[in-house]
Amino acid sequence: MQLNQETRAFIERTGLAMERLNLTRTFGRLFGLLLVADRPVSLDDVVQVLRVSKASASTNARLCEQVGLTHQVSIPGDRRDYYEMLPGSFERVLAARLSTVHEMVRLAQEGLEAVDPDNVSAQTRLEEMREFYDFAAYKMNDMLTQWKRGERRRQPRKVLKE
């Protein structure tokens, strides 16, 4: 696969960015490659562009599939597996996040059941936690619904402090 120098640099930056999110650099580079590819990507493409072993390419490609980032594609007259990022990947990733938010709600509930009834500060904290994540889950749901409905007008750019 032909990629210009800037594009290769972008792939590396993606690797680093994903590393910061606690994913692996290789996985992140693959994500970058999938973003910029102008056609479905084969395992050999991954090996060639990312300079990793075929084993690693295979493992990470399957991971992408698992988390809903890619779909498998086949090409007539070709036996290889191809992977492609389809529209809607981002919302699928976010939807998966929802379940971790629900887990926080559940955890808080378990805490409330475990602590002594006279431990007021813990009760208060755990209630805040439960309310917060419950609220967050609700809002995330909302957001996904709106996005899927196409209510996605681009927000006016503004400077935000980090």
Place this chain on the structure above:
Amino acid sequence: MQLNQETRAFIERTGLAMERLNLTRTFGRLFGLLLVADRPVSLDDVVQVLRVSKASASTNARLCEQVGLTHQVSIPGDRRDYYEMLPGSFERVLAARLSTVHEMVRLAQEGLEAVDPDNVSAQTRLEEMREFYDFAAYKMNDMLTQWKRGERRRQPRKVLKE
């Protein structure tokens, strides 16, 4: 620090839950302890309850402070440092997440500048990515604002598929 058996079990579950979110088990246990404590927690408490070295207790306690989970507390006549989880921790954690969402927007923008102008599929994908995370950032901001304003009515429970 006295903790009943259930509460100790809760701390362990918190450790495991945080591990699933790519944090360390020790950090997660500390989070659990801070949630259920009925008074500010000292390093010695951490050592005693979590059975970790003082070094690890110190490192992880400082990490909690860094990410805005705890505040330092001092007690008259006591030289030790105490840590306590204050209200608003959860929103601080989420606010920190916002910056990673912004990074995704920036990354997508960089991609758009890097790929060949005739690579339409990449352009489309990267635009979707930029729009999505931009939208997400906007909605997260909204959510935080509403939460802080107290618009946090508990949502009716409903069953959601994992």
Place this chain on the structure above:
DNA sequence: TGAAACTTTCAAAACATTCTGAACGTACTT
């Protein structure tokens, strides 16, 4: 059926992270 073209699996190696004990620094107390 057998060879060719692929992908997956697996044990070991490379690498990265986290924890520990010990040493050190600092600030109180007597």
Place this chain on the structure above:
DNA sequence: AAGTACGTTCAGAATGTTTTGAAAGTTTCA
């Protein structure tokens, strides 16, 4: 000033994760 109580740092140990090469598995096709 010396002793004590505390927190931090650091090198090395323990542990966990990812990648690799090699071998095995699968599918296609002649």
